[in-house]
Amino acid sequence: MEKFDVIVVGAGLAGLAAAHALADRGVECLVLERGDYPGSKNVTGGRIYVNPVRDLFPDLWPDAPLERFIVHEGVTLMAKERSVSFGYSGDELRTAPHQSYSVLRARFDRWLAERVEEKGAMLLTKTLVTDVLREGGRVAGVVAGGDELRADVVVAADGVLSLTAERAGLHPPLTPREYAVGVKEVIALPAEKIADRFQLTGNEGAARLFVGAATAGLFGGGFLYTNRESVSLGLVIGIAEFLEQDPPRDLPVLMEDFKRRPEIAPLIRDGVTVEYAAHMIPEGGFRGLQPLYGDGMLVVGDAAGFALNLGFTVRGMEYALASGYYAAQAILKAREAGDYGAETLAEYGRLLQESFVLKDFQSFQAAPAFVKNPRFFGHYPEFMGRLLRDIHAVPGGPKDRLYPTLRGHLHLRELWSMFKDFREVTKL
Amino acid sequence: MTDALDLKAKLGLDVFKTGGAPHIRIREGQERAPRLRRMPSLCPAGLYSEGDGGAITLTVDGCLECGTCRLVCGPEVLEWDYPEGGAGVQYRYG
Numbered sequence: 001m002e003k004f005d006v007i008v009v010g011a012g013l014a015g016l017a018a019a020h021a022l023a024d025r026g027v028e029c030l031v032l033e034r035g036d037y038p039g040s041k042n043v044t045g046g047r048i049y050v051n052p053v054r055d056l057f058p059d060l061w062p063d064a065p066l067e068r069f070i071v072h073e074g075v076t077l078m079a080k081e082r083s084v085s086f087g088y089s090g091d092e093l094r095t096a097p098h099q100s101y102s103v104l105r106a107r108f109d110r111w112l113a114e115r116v117e118e119k120g121a122m123l124l125t126k127t128l129v130t131d132v133l134r135e136g137g138r139v140a141g142v143v144a145g146g147d148e149l150r151a152d153v154v155v156a157a158d159g160v161l162s163l164t165a166e167r168a169g170l171h172p173p174l175t176p177r178e179y180a181v182g183v184k185e186v187i188a189l190p191a192e193k194i195a196d197r198f199q200l201t202g203n204e205g206a207a208r209l210f211v212g213a214a215t216a217g218l219f220g221g222g223f224l225y226t227n228r229e230s231v232s233l234g235l236v237i238g239i240a241e242f243l244e245q246d247p248p249r250d251l252p253v254l255m256e257d258f259k260r261r262p263e264i265a266p267l268i269r270d271g272v273t274v275e276y277a278a279h280m281i282p283e284g285g286f287r288g289l290q291p292l293y294g295d296g297m298l299v300v301g302d303a304a305g306f307a308l309n310l311g312f313t314v315r316g317m318e319y320a321l322a323s324g325y326y327a328a329q330a331i332l333k334a335r336e337a338g339d340y341g342a343e344t345l346a347e348y349g350r351l352l353q354e355s356f357v358l359k360d361f362q363s364f365q366a367a368p369a370f371v372k373n374p375r376f377f378g379h380y381p382e383f384m385g386r387l388l389r390d391i392h393a394v395p396g397g398p399k400d401r402l403y404p405t406l407r408g409h410l411h412l413r414e415l416w417s418m419f420k421d422f423r424e425v426t427k428l
Numbered sequence: 429m430t431d432a433l434d435l436k437a438k439l440g441l442d443v444f445k446t447g448g449a450p451h452i453r454i455r456e457g458q459e460r461a462p463r464l465r466r467m468p469s470l471c472p473a474g475l476y477s478e479g480d481g482g483a484i485t486l487t488v489d490g491c492l493e494c495g496t497c498r499l500v501c502g503p504e505v506l507e508w509d510y511p512e513g514g515a516g517v518q519y520r521y522g
Contacts (some may be wrong), residue, residue: 040518105522126514161495174499181496183472186521250469252435275521276438278472278494
């Protein structure tokens with residue numbers, strides 16, 4: 001019977017980060033990946049913010065196959081018949097080290113897995129974990145390909161659904177309220193067209209978010225990220241909100257409608273869709289986090305719920321990398337103690353607590369409730385659209401005075417509702 | 429093109445590897461479960477459809493393995509596992 005020091009289930013960012021840090025310290029580590037190659041089952045929107053994890057993996061970033069560094073941030077409030085956009089750019093975004101990059105996971109994860117193998121970890125692809133081995137109440141390994149594989153500790157890095165953590169009894173049933181579903185098309189476009197359409201030079205990139213009619217007024221949004229020679233275009237919608245919608249619309253139809261919007265169509269004109277992907281995303285914030293450890297098991301990345309949506313920034317991958325790194329540190333400490341019980345592995349929770357990971361989740365505990373305010377997706381895009389329409393309108397006759405026009409929109413009831421909505425910002 | 433054809437064409441762009449038995453199955457007697465009846469509009473790959481009398485059927489080919497149906501319907505309604513190792517969708521971009 002095979003016995004390893006550590007078995008990592010899933011060669012995504014969290015699992016590979018854990019294996020990288022463990023192999024770096026000479027720990028015998030087996031990574032099991034069900035896909036054909038690492039990254040083949042993984043999907044991002046996507047953009048990664050590098051700053052929080054730059055120092056955890058100093059030797060990785062210089063050669064990492066990232067797409068473009070983001071220098072333009074755009075947000076569009078999308079009403080049914082019009083839209084209002086604002087953008088931000090700055091020298092701070094154009095200057096190295098760059099804070100965020102667009103990324104495609106099949107390329108990135110495959111590359112990261114090669115670095116992990118170089119460190120001495122063993123990677124087994126095309127291998128599905130079908131069960132968790134338990135012995136005396138603790139996790140003792142996994143079943144994969146019909147074989148029982150034993151380990152001192154198992155790292156559940158198998159993504160948002162984490163059947164591994166569920167089988168170990170560490171995942172209570174997931175609730176639609178705390179998850180969103182994303183769909184994405186990768187649309188190939190020549191680099192010159194991307195540069196022209198998004199006003200970019202060299203390897204600069206742009207990120208755009210679309211709030212409102214993109215998701216038929218439901219919690220979520222549209223996104224667009226420029227890659228080197230493609231754009232990633234997609235929609236994310238809260239699952240509970242989608243189920244409650246009336247009348248029901250089809251998610252694939254919403255995506256097609258989004259692509260046909262006048263704000264989007266010219267950006268992807270002559271582009272060729274080369275891939276269509278779907279993925280589930282944790283949206284529960286701090287309260288949505290899953291148990292992080294048990295006897296003989298640690299839970300990392302999406303499996304633990306490490307994704308955080310603050311409206312303007314939507315983050316997950318750096319939390320995945322960091323959680324894998326800190327899981328590895330906790331395992332190193334457990335090895336010294338020669339004990340892999342939950343009490344020893346609780347060190348993982350303490351390390352996360354001291355790091356940006358749980359500090360962010362605690363700071364932004366109120367974020368899920370704030371960003372799910374239905375008025376941000378239905379009312380405000382329409383409101384801002386009407387306001388800008390009337391400011392810009394030049395009628396056939398004399399134009400109305402500006403102040404009464406503004407007051408027509410910003411009446412007392414509206415101002416009071418706005419005050420109440422934005423008062424919630426103080427909780428963030 | 430209709431939207432259904434758009435979706436078929438889009439799924440045709442993805443690389444799928446075959447292998448093993450269908451990895452998602454509707455449990456017997458659950459074909460009309462209320463949660464399952466939400467899947468025809470929600471499944472990103474459009475794999476669920478409603479037949480006569482409201483019974484839901486599933487074609488698992490083209491599954492993007494997002495897990496949304498597992499989350500919404502739960503293991504009581506769906507017998508759900510990932511495809512066997514090396515099978516199913518293989519993202520080239522992701």
